Amino acid sequence: MTKILVDDVEVDVPPHYTLLQAAEAAGMEVPRFCFHERLSIAGNCRMCLVEVKGGPPKPQASCAMNVRDVRGGPDGSLPQIFTKTPMVKKAREGVMEFMLINHPLDCPICDQGGECDLQDQAMAYGKDASRYAEPKRAVEDKYIGPLVKTVMTRCIHCTRCVRFTTEVAGITELGLIGRGEDAEITTYLEKAMTSEMQGNVVDLCPVGALTSKPFAFNARPWELAKTESIDVMDAVGSAIRVDTRGREVMRIVARTNDAVNEEWISDKTRFIWDGLRSQRLDRPYVRVNGKLQPATWAEAFAAIAAKVKAAQPGKIGAIAGQLAGVEEMYALKALLASLGSANTDARYPGNPLNSKAGRGSYLFNATIAGIEEADSLIIIGANPRKEAAVLNSRIRKRYLKGKFPIALVGENANLSYPATYLGAGPESLAGYKPAGEKPMVIVGQGALNRADGAAVLAAAAKLALEIGAVKDGWNGFCVLHNEASLVGALDIGFTPGEGGLDTGAMIGGGVEVLFNLGADDIEIPAGSFVVYQGTHGDNGAHRADVILPGAAYTEKSATYVNTEGRVQQTVRAAFPPGEAKDDWAIIRALSDVLGKTLPFNSLGQLRAALYAEFPHLAALGTIKAGEAADVEALAKLGGVPDKAAFKNAVEAFHLTNPIARASKVMGECAAIASGAQAQAAE
Amino acid sequence: MSVRRLAPDSVQPASFAFSAENKVWLAAQIAKYPEGRQASAVIPALWQAQKQAGGWLPKAAIEHVAECLGMPNIRVLEVASFYTMFNLEPVGQYFVQLCGTVPCHCMGAQDLKKVLKEKIGHEHHVSADGKFSWLEVECLGACTNAPMVQINDDFYEDLTAETLAKLLDDLAAGKPVKIGPQNGRSKSEPKDSIKTLLDGALYDGSKVGSWQGDFDARVAAAKKAKEEAAAAAEKKA
Numbered sequence: 001m002t003k004i005l006v007d008d009v010e011v012d013v014p015p016h017y018t019l020l021q022a023a024e025a026a027g028m029e030v031p032r033f034c035f036h037e038r039l040s041i042a043g044n045c046r047m048c049l050v051e052v053k054g055g056p057p058k059p060q061a062s063c064a065m066n067v068r069d070v071r072g073g074p075d076g077s078l079p080q081i082f083t084k085t086p087m088v089k090k091a092r093e094g095v096m097e098f099m100l101i102n103h104p105l106d107c108p109i110c111d112q113g114g115e116c117d118l119q120d121q122a123m124a125y126g127k128d129a130s131r132y133a134e135p136k137r138a139v140e141d142k143y144i145g146p147l148v149k150t151v152m153t154r155c156i157h158c159t160r161c162v163r164f165t166t167e168v169a170g171i172t173e174l175g176l177i178g179r180g181e182d183a184e185i186t187t188y189l190e191k192a193m194t195s196e197m198q199g200n201v202v203d204l205c206p207v208g209a210l211t212s213k214p215f216a217f218n219a220r221p222w223e224l225a226k227t228e229s230i231d232v233m234d235a236v237g238s239a240i241r242v243d244t245r246g247r248e249v250m251r252i253v254a255r256t257n258d259a260v261n262e263e264w265i266s267d268k269t270r271f272i273w274d275g276l277r278s279q280r281l282d283r284p285y286v287r288v289n290g291k292l293q294p295a296t297w298a299e300a301f302a303a304i305a306a307k308v309k310a311a312q313p314g315k316i317g318a319i320a321g322q323l324a325g326v327e328e329m330y331a332l333k334a335l336l337a338s339l340g341s342a343n344t345d346a347r348y349p350g351n352p353l354n355s356k357a358g359r360g361s362y363l364f365n366a367t368i369a370g371i372e373e374a375d376s377l378i379i380i381g382a383n384p385r386k387e388a389a390v391l392n393s394r395i396r397k398r399y400l401k402g403k404f405p406i407a408l409v410g411e412n413a414n415l416s417y418p419a420t421y422l423g424a425g426p427e428s429l430a431g432y433k434p435a436g437e438k439p440m441v442i443v444g445q446g447a448l449n450r451a452d453g454a455a456v457l458a459a460a461a462k463l464a465l466e467i468g469a470v471k472d473g474w475n476g477f478c479v480l481h482n483e484a485s486l487v488g489a490l491d492i493g494f495t496p497g498e499g500g501l502d503t504g505a506m507i508g509g510g511v512e513v514l515f516n517l518g519a520d521d522i523e524i525p526a527g528s529f530v531v532y533q534g535t536h537g538d539n540g541a542h543r544a545d546v547i548l549p550g551a552a553y554t555e556k557s558a559t560y561v562n563t564e565g566r567v568q569q570t571v572r573a574a575f576p577p578g579e580a581k582d583d584w585a586i587i588r589a590l591s592d593v594l595g596k597t598l599p600f601n602s603l604g605q606l607r608a609a610l611y612a613e614f615p616h617l618a619a620l621g622t623i624k625a626g627e628a629a630d631v632e633a634l635a636k637l638g639g640v641p642d643k644a645a646f647k648n649a650v651e652a653f654h655l656t657n658p659i660a661r662a663s664k665v666m667g668e669c670a671a672i673a674s675g676a677q678a679q680a681a682e
Numbered sequence: 683m684s685v686r687r688l689a690p691d692s693v694q695p696a697s698f699a700f701s702a703e704n705k706v707w708l709a710a711q712i713a714k715y716p717e718g719r720q721a722s723a724v725i726p727a728l729w730q731a732q733k734q735a736g737g738w739l740p741k742a743a744i745e746h747v748a749e750c751l752g753m754p755n756i757r758v759l760e761v762a763s764f765y766t767m768f769n770l771e772p773v774g775q776y777f778v779q780l781c782g783t784v785p786c787h788c789m790g791a792q793d794l795k796k797v798l799k800e801k802i803g804h805e806h807h808v809s810a811d812g813k814f815s816w817l818e819v820e821c822l823g824a825c826t827n828a829p830m831v832q833i834n835d836d837f838y839e840d841l842t843a844e845t846l847a848k849l850l851d852d853l854a855a856g857k858p859v860k861i862g863p864q865n866g867r868s869k870s871e872p873k874d875s876i877k878t879l880l881d882g883a884l885y886d887g888s889k890v891g892s893w894q895g896d897f898d899a900r901v902a903a904a905k906k907a908k909e910e911a912a913a914a915a916e917k918k919a
Binding site: 172173174175176177178179182184186187188189 | 685755756760
């Protein structure tokens with residue numbers, strides 16, 4: 001640690017800190033455009049100038065000078081920098097004036113207006129009038145994809161977007177061509193960017209050069225109500241902020257959560273919001289003479305009650321889809337139990353993950369932040385880039401630090417970092433032996449959602465033990481989930497109970513009445529009476545006999561447990577459309593009609609019961625770690641996997657759930673992505 | 683300078699690949715850098731590609747260099763568009779670069795510009811016969827022989843409107859031309875009195891090094907003052 005005086009405030013900071021970070025540690029605000037904590041240092045905007053005592057008689061860029069490089073006085077006094085002297089102010093005003101020379105004054109028609117770094121900093125360092133009489137520069141707008149709108153005349157060449165796409169997203173597609181006044185940000189020949197993380201450049205751009213294309217001219221930041229919530233597009237559980245106007249979700253932006261998503265979110269998380277408006281189920285429906293007819297809640301419930309009462313308890317079942325929250329699954333499980341059925345499941349057919357095997361058997365045990373500690377990695381049957389894009393950028397971050405051999409078994413794909421391809425099927429695991437103290441094994445759902453899933457899971461656990469991935473202080477056995485609901489479902493035991501049927505048996509004709517809580521990715525054959533409770537007119541609703549309209553993740557407070565086992569809660573930002581209701585409340589109301597009234601009348605009471613049974617769910621934001629013994633038990637199960645090649649769980653990144661499939665923007669992205677893949681395959 | 687973009691598709695060749703000779707040459711360039719740092723050879727590689735492609739860099743050449751060095755296309759385009767000596771559009775067989783910076787400007791570069799405009803046409807334009815194109819560039823470092831032009835790899839200096847016009851005519855006709863100063867000088871020596879270095883006054887201390895006498899006198903005076911002060915102090919004691 002090194003002591004330094006910042007404007008007479010003494011701080012003790014690590015010597016590798018930049019002066020800018022030291023100033024922040026001392027509570028001083030330093031303006032900046034190009035500096036970003038999570039990107040490399042460019043030092044090209046010059047806005048962060050400070051005065052260094054005893055240094056050169058000119059202002060220094062504080063982002064590009066380390067604390068260790070500032071010398072103390074000859075009399076042993078501490079090194080000292082100033083952030084508020086007249087020299088600093090004048091220097092920054094000069095920088096700002098240069099920056100504004102070529103920046104158009106089009107704030108009234110700029111989407112960044114109101115949340116623009118340049119606007120804000122011009123309030124502090126701008127002049128009231130311009131001394132510049134010459135013609136201003138104008139730059140042609142570039143096409144860089146369907147998500148990011150460009151107004152390149154506004155660009156101040158901070159190169160944050162170039163550094164982000166190169167370093168974090170791992171696509172070297174954006175660049176700064178030309179030089180000086182004629183420098184321009186563009187992709188090569190204006191092709192669309194191919195990253196699943198490209199939307200983050202919108203957040204990073206300090207001016208209005210890169211803005212959100214779908215959000216263009218839709219709303220001003222100050223008229224939006226901001227709700228801090230959690231994303232459910234994948235099992236990462238990224239921290240998001242949902243911005244609403246009235247009852248419409250206008251946009252979704254990232255929040256910082258260093259343990260999970262740092263400050264990045266995937267494009268699906270960010271641009272999904274138009275899917276929340278279309279294809280919505282806003283009233284109950286009942287199938288009459290083969291056609292779905294609008295109905296009242298009472299009629300829908302009566303139709304269900306008639307079927308349920310006619311059915312044997314063992315012939316009633318429930319499956320839950322990827323967007324279901326813990327509360328509604330808990331309520332549904334309680335309802336099924338009161339009806340005398342143990343047929344509950346949230347897994348795909350064949351998936352061996354099981355509540356009874358303990359948390360250690362189905363969690364991403366190393367945790368997402370723990371990826372940075374690992375020193376080798378094998379990925380089995382997963383494409384983290386598509387299944388958990390933000391987690392993938394964490395793997396890339398670790399890869400960039402060096403000495404991190406990555407092996408891949410399954411479908412070979414460009415993961416944005418190089419990986420040694422071992423083979424396509426389970427037999428390729430043989431002989432894998434990484435060097436290092438903290439190996440990591442990631443098992444994807446693609447490796448588990450198959451008939452021999454249990455054997456594959458056991459083989460992976462065995463491999464983890466063999467290579468020393470499970471030991472004191474380190475558990476590198478990681479199951480990568482791609483569905484937000486599954487860990488929560490396993491936590492509360494939404495799996496077949498004593499003598500209960502699993503998903504495969506239920507859809508295979510094992511039940512007469514099937515409650516489908518938003519499972520749209522499983523095809524249910526004709527025969528059973530299906531009650532679909534969900535938000536969108538997707539596959540599940542098309543097959544349903546009764547449709548109960550529920551609330552989407554932005555419209556309810558629900559608990560989700562992410563792939564590493566972190567318990568998080570969404571917050572209601574808007575109300576569900578039409579007659580749609582909170583999901584737990586629908587199940588509670590239905591239980592009343594079925595004569596098996598559930599013992600809670602409010603979300604608070606439900607949660608009290610839930611927390612009493614599963615105390616770890618009450619500790620929001622934390623992880624109850626899985627046991628190493630669970631992995632050891634898994635490995636002992638044994639079994640011989642067959643030789644079939646692994647097939648990834650997610651094929652089209654942009655179309656994994658009903659909300660995404662209802663989104664026009666995601667559809668456009670998917671079309672471009674599949675086009676890009678076709679090109680690459682040629 | 684103005685915005686530099688790749689040439690329109692209509693003039694872009696369909697493909698580009700280094701010749702066998704250049705491939706060997708490139709391998710030697712790459713070998714100069716440590717393993718995995720082959721991208722360091724991007725400027726020489728682009729320069730060689732420009733030579734092979736006839737004095738300019740087609741899109742295909744940029745992509746070929748990127749492929750040879752294992753770099754993303756955009757990174758090579760960044761380099762190619764940054765350095766103005768990489769021409770992104772076709773040039774004539776004789777590519778004339780006219781220096782327009784201050785010394786040449788003072789010595790009549792504007793007259794040369796008129797000649798080029800008359801004979802070849804406007805900048806960024808290849809003459810109809812494909813022989814000439816020209817560009818005004820910044821200082822080429824031959825200020826003592828201003829004004830000058832660079833044609834392909836050679837300097838032609840001490841030009842006037844007439845000598846430049848004749849030079850262009852000779853090149854067009856395929857006649858041999860003299861490289862270097864066009865006014866009779868051989869290098870950058872004074873034009874009329876080439877024996878200036880024989881002037882005795884340069885060496886007797888009256889012109890060159892005349893500061894030495896002043897300096898010595900001042901050092902002696904300072905030394906004397908110090909000694910006197912020391913002596914006075916001693917006396918007091």
